[in-house]
Amino acid sequence: MQKLTAENKPLIFGNVASVAGLSISYLYKYPEIKKRLEGLREQQQKADKPVVAQKASENSKSVMISQLRERIKKLEAEVISLRRVNEGLAGRVYHLQSADELAERLKAENAHLKAKITKLEKELEQSQDQSVATSYASNNSGYRL
Structure with missing residues (x-):
């Protein structure tokens, strides 16, 4: 207990048990130890009471108020x-959402157009193959063996 007082630590059962190398239940087991510890703790608490602060003068109160x-004026400003910055950012977010929606629509349109191009390329290739076959057939039709 002297060590705790010297180190300015509170006299509580956990601290005393720790310094003494005992369990807390051991300290509670003996009423005379418990009573002594509680008495010393009361003395320590009375000695540790803070000094009452002086009341502020009217002049210092008015300085603090001003x-x-x-x-408050700075914080309100x-x-x-x-708020202005927040409104601007909210507008930008709205604008970006619109841009996102446009990008998605354009991606879908792009995919549709790519599919159409592929289909048209196949049709062109088939048409060219038929044209070549027709041209070959008409060129060879004049030759009979």
């Missing part, structure tokens, strides 16, 4: 500024 009012 400083607080000034701080900051709130207004941040």
